[in-house]
Amino acid sequence: xxxWGVASCVALSAxxxxxxxxxxxxxxxASTTPSGSSSGSVASCQTDLGAPDAVIVAADxxxxxxxxxxxxxxxxxxxxxxxxxxxxxxxxxLCAGASFTWHWSSDNLCTANMxxxxxxxxxxxxxxxxGVNTKLDVYNMWSxxxxxxxxxxxxxxALEKVTTKTFHQCAPNPGGTFCRGSDARVCVPGDSSGTCPxxxxxxxxxxxxxxxxxxxxxxxxxxxxxxxxxxxxxSCTTKQYERDADGQCLKTGQPVTYTIKMFPTGATCTTVAxxxxxxxxxxxxxxxxx
Numbered sequence: 142x143x144x145w146g147v148a149s150c151v152a153l154s155a156x157x158x159x160x161x162x163x164x165x166x167x168x169x170x171a172s173t174t175p176s177g178s179s180s181g182s183v184a185s186c187q188t189d190l191g192a193p194d195a196v197i198v199a200a201d202x203x204x205x206x207x208x209x210x211x212x213x214x215x216x217x218x219x220x221x222x223x224x225x226x227x228x229x230x231x232x233x234x235l236c237a238g239a240s241f242t243w244h245w246s247s248d249n250l251c252t253a254n255m256x257x258x259x260x261x262x263x264x265x266x267x268x269x270x271x272g273v274n275t276k277l278d279v280y281n282m283w284s285x286x287x288x289x290x291x292x293x294x295x296x297x298x299a300l301e302k303v304t305t306k307t308f309h310q311c312a313p314n315p316g317g318t319f320c321r322g323s324d325a326r327v328c329v330p331g332d333s334s335g336t337c338p339x340x341x342x343x344x345x346x347x348x349x350x351x352x353x354x355x356x357x358x359x360x361x362x363x364x365x366x367x368x369x370x371x372x373x374x375x376s377c378t379t380k381q382y383e384r385d386a387d388g389q390c391l392k393t394g395q396p397v398t399y400t401i402k403m404f405p406t407g408a409t410c411t412t413v414a415x416x417x418x419x420x421x422x423x424x425x426x427x428x429x430x431x
Contacts (some may be wrong), residue, residue, distance in 0.1 A: 174353040181263065185402035186320040189313060190327050195309045198326040198345065198429060203311035210312050213347035214305035219417035223302040227295040229410035234263045235287040236367035236386075242388070243269060244282040251282040264404045265412035266377035273373050277393040286392035287364035287405050294412045302353040303419045313350025316317070331426035341428035348421025356415020360376050365407030371398040 190197070196210060237260045246253035258267055260370045270277075308329075313319050321327075329341050337344050369381040373396075381396035386403065 147329045151163050164166060170298070173277035185323060186318055186324055187367060189318075192329050195327050195329045195341075196312050198328045198427065199309045199321075200306075200312055201309070203309050204319055204321050204325070207311035207313050208315050210310045213308050213310055214350055214421055215308060215347045216306045217348075217351050217419035217421055218304050219353060219419040220302040220304060222415040223299050223353060223419070224417040225299065225362070226358035226412035226414050227297045228361055229292045229294050229412065231290060231292050231362060231410075233290040233362075234290075234383045235290045235362060235364045235408065236260070236285055236403050238285075239267065239349075241283070241285060241386075241403070244394075245278040246390075247279045249280050249390050249392075251280050252278045252376045254278070257269075258401075260403050264402060266375070266400050266402050267371070268375070268400050271398050272373075273399045274351030274397045275399060276384070276397050277371070277395050279392060279395060280390050281393050282388065282390040283367075283369055283384070284388040285367040285403070286365055290295050290362035292360040292410055294360045294410075296319040296355045296415065298353045298355045299361055299416075300351060300353050303353050307420070308347065326429040326431055327427040328427040331428045335426065337426075337428035341430055343429045343431055346424060347427055347428050347429045348424040351423045352420045352422045354418045354420070356417075358415055359413045361406060362410050362411060364409070366405070367403055368406045371396065372402065373398050375400060377402040 176250060180273060197204065198213075199205060228381065239259045240257045242255055242257045243258050244255045246249040256269075258269060260267055326343075326345070327341070329338075330335060331344065335344070367382055367386040369386055370380050373379045373381050377400050381398050384391060385406075
């Protein structure tokens with residue numbers, strides 16, 4: 142007669158389960174599939190698991206005759222978009238700098254006069270004439286190409302985009318009998334050495350839930366132009382005229398001015414999220430039969 146190493150279920154009623162199908166085996170015994178076990182798996186009925194701290198680790202519900210101790214997670218996988226970036230914070234200027242040269246003249250060549258200025262930061266208010274109510278010449282020209290700027294962006298992890306495989310840890314009820322499919326794992330806690338014993342040779346890493354670590358975001362700022370406003374006061378609050386610093390000698394309309402304010406226009410910020418690393422909280426190893 143075929144043996145299991147533990148008591149075999151000849152009639153499922155002995156295990157408190159109802160048969161859903163029986164098939165004769167090669168040795169004449171009946172194999173059975175109890176309710177809740179995997180379709181096609183042969184059931185083995187037992188009173189213990191052979192080790193005091195052993196549990197059944199089931200992908201579905203715990204089998205009858207056992208009690209669920211906990212749900213554990215395994216195989217964490219970070220999905221698309223698990224790591225993203227927050228808003229950009231500028232850390233450098235795009236237009237400011239030394240040697241910002243102004244050309245002006247009464248003709249459309251803008252070669253008669255020139256003077257250079259230092260613009261300490263984007264949006265700074267810089268005096269460029271002798272004082273308020275100074276009339277501009279007929280033509281003027283500025284040239285400044287925006288440079289690529291630096292920025293920072295905070296990491297924005299999305300833990301809900303990490304998937305795991307869940308298992309039920311099931312302990313036998315004291316003094317009772319339970320049946321499990323032949324494809325069910327029986328596991329014991331692993332030790333610190335990471336080596337599993339012969340009776341439970343297969344390692345299964347589990348944890349209490351998913352965990353997500355994201356690499357630092359990279360960030361770059363760009364602009365399409367450096368723009369200049371002309372004002373007739375020391376704090377750049379009375380705009381009289383404006384233009385891009387595009388290297389063209391253009392008519393001014395000859396407004397009265399005193400200061401300029403330069404800043405980037407068409408500014409964009411591009412972020413790239415760091416790598417996503419999915420893991421498990423309270424990660425530990427179980428040693429299993431399969």
